[in-house]
Amino acid sequence: MPAHSAIYGESTSPQAIIAYQPEPTQALDWTSPTDPENPRNFSLGLRVYTTAAVSLLAFVTAFAASIYSPAIDDVQKVFNVSEEIALLPLSLYNLGLAFGPLVGAPLSEVYGRKSVFLLTTPVFALFVLGAGLSRDVASLCVCRFIAGVFAAPAISNASATIADVTDGRYRGIALGIYYAVPSCGAVLGPLVGGFVVMGKGWRWTQWVTLMFIGAAYIPVLFTPETYKVRLLQQRAKKLGLDHTTPQPKQSIQAAVLYFLRKLFFRPIHMLFTEPIVTLVCLYSGFLFGLTYTFVVASPWVWSHYYNFSPAAQTLSFLSLTLGVCLVPIPQVLVDRYIYQPRLRGHLATSPPSTPFPAEQRLSAALPASLVLPLSLFAYAWTARPAIHWIVPMLLQALAMMSSIVVYGSVNLYMLDAYGPLYGASASGAAMLCRYTFSAAFPMFSLRLYRALGAGWAGSLLGFLAVGLAAGLWGFWKWGKSMKGSGKYEIST
Template identity: 50%
Template sequence: MASSISRSPEMAEIADHYSQTPSPEETQRTIRRINAAYDWTGPDDPDNPRNFSLLTKTLSIASITSLAWASCFAGAIYAPAQASVGQEFHQGRLASVMPLSLYNLGMACGPLVGAPLSETYGRKTVYVATTPIFLAFLLGSGFTRDIVSLSICRFFAGMFASPNVNNTSATIMDYCATRYRGASLGIYYSIPSLGAAVGPLIGGFVQRQLGWRWTQWIAVIVTCVLYIPVLFTKETYKKVVLKRRSIRMGMGDSSSQQTSVSRTIRHFFTVLILRPFHMLFTEPIVTLVSLYNGFIFGLLYTFIISVPWIFRHYYNFSKTGESLSYLGITIGTLFACAPFVLIDFSYYQKRLIRWNQTHDEPLPPENRLISSMIGSFLLPASLLVAGWTAEYQIHWILPIIFQGLTMLACLLIYAGVNLFMLDAYGPLYGASASGAMMLSRYSLSFAFPMFALEMFQKLGAGWATTLLAGFTLLMAPIPWCFFVYGERIRARSRYESSL
């Protein structure tokens, strides 16, 4: 009977099981392998982008930032070509400005393309996949034979260029420690605006020498050159990096990382459409920040449209002079990051260090607002001086200087209130809050070019800028109110904050 028991399949299976029981060391190794598929293995995990070499991080950030710059450069380079397009296609000014406005509207729709791709395939894949489509539509813009085709091509070019702008801030945060988020993003926030400012400066020369079609083709060439380094960057999105590591380790895609198509669609419909609209109309922080930042970007495109007319009408600038008149907003945008970084290190970083010594919870997000509070009064003052010095034809350098200060103030405001909003809503709802702000930003950038020039022509530079300054003065208390009452407002929010 003993022999029959020893030969039974059940006993053989049990014996085989105990003979293969792993040692404690093997168990620990298996646990570490499993954990490595779900999270970083520690602060020194080599796959964590924050542990890449300084050279790798610097070159990667420079590459993707340059691509974001090119995407906005391609949008604004069309501005000086409006008259030539209208003349060739026998169109009025409103129809001729539509390719500029529709590019911005396409930028507003871009996250519907880029965000699902980024979530599933990673940030680098978005840059690599959408940029060639953007370039194809931009190239086609130069070959169009009517205003409708040009407008359609520009719209889709903007849609597929948008992920280059919107994903860059997320990639930068993958590389940078949380402590340096303010300085890093403060520098980046000036880059797209710089592209929009440089675009018409270069576009004016290109349009006169080569024709309006070359404004599109020059943008294609520039973007192609800046696209190549992006191909050699590494993936930074944590979820995708861990999924690929799990596959390399022979563990397949972990169940926590698997998401059905229907669930993905529901997720992005909520995050990108439903929740941003709901927050836009129910959350005071999102409503006011979106309104303020949207108006600021509208101001940028107001200058892009009106600056050549101002210096032609009041100072009799030549065509070359009209193009060079964009230097004011270009230089102002270029140097806007310097005072923001100074404020971040001299105020915010010191407050953060002292706070962390005595508190366990994060520093209140209201401390991000200092730059916006400064910019809120610098903006209307700069607008008034820029407009009335031109109206009274005081030396042309003064309106150029104060146009630059206007853009500097705009970016101080934008960076401060945007970081405040991101910190207030945290990682869970910050993406939806940013989506609402982005919708407002590009929608007003779509609208302003259609009436900006007529407003300046009918009111004159002085009264037109006074009207704009009045609106900015009405919005100036926004960051101050958030600084004083922000904690109470956040306490009443329907959405979980970061605190």
């Protein structure tokens, strides 16, 4: 099989790559680079609006996960269950997010991106409503898990939509900044939820989530369809063209097996056989787990070492929010002054068929991978009564910022490395890992901090970050020679 090429700007999300429905024939394509129906040629205002609308919905998806965390004590008392059981609705929602592509990808393939938002979000809201009305912890767990499954397509579909409307040269910076959006939701959730629980009780965390879903859903109603395959099929229908390639009729069982292979079996196989996918998945999983470690354990740190009141513990999440808000600064600076100049130099000096090395996507991740463990160690050992609380808070913000910078860069590196053909499956493996880790970490992180204290618990996280950073620097140095060691084609 000939090596495939990585086309700058092509969407590489699972929804964008997997094709079960017949695709347009090669004869039907955009008429020119300025084709007005191409989403990248939409007006600037429409593209900005679309990006903001889908990003807001992705924000709410993550917000819905973490707003529950301040309710754990209340749920524990109301339902008379252990702390571990009360934590389950938080973890199960995140676990549901891991399986969301199994719902979103087939719908996107058949109905387009916009329809995925319109179809899955009301189901998401319905099960959030069910969670709020739950009369026992079992029904709460079930509703939260299913809510996560139907919330997940908003996150993966948003990145695909942004890639659809963004010119290739700006894709990296656009997605790099977008990757901070779910993290922003994750750290703002406890900030809002803490005050909600203090004033109204745990059920109101779900009612507030419903309000946010409604506020985010309305703008999406007015966004255009951006999926190229769907748009070209609609054009062919208007022109009366035969826009499909005849295919044998497939059974429902065959369709299910097809998507399971593309979205589950192949990603898991790549996870264990592809060094790049293994490292990126472990790194992404750790970074998401770290975020939820902060969400669950940070209030204990401020309460235990600084005697913060419940309200002050809630306000402490402003430090994590600050870290998320700072993410665009290094992303933009690295893209403008390092990545883009190198790309222009490559295009000017290399033959057109020579790809730009995917390792250049790591330009932001490399320094951030060093800042992350240093800030984790510093945060761990400055969280003590003798040192003013603002110091560990700022260090925590620095750790949060560097973790998102690393996350965005390594995922773009993996997508560019595998290109359109296997990038979707690699991305699916990363999604499974990061949400599985974010489901697991809350179950033990608070216990870890209570048992070891902030110093050694934070140091353990720092040592893990050091090990992962070493692997990242190894890929920067030896990545080209390692690319051929796997069983899947690497983009050339």
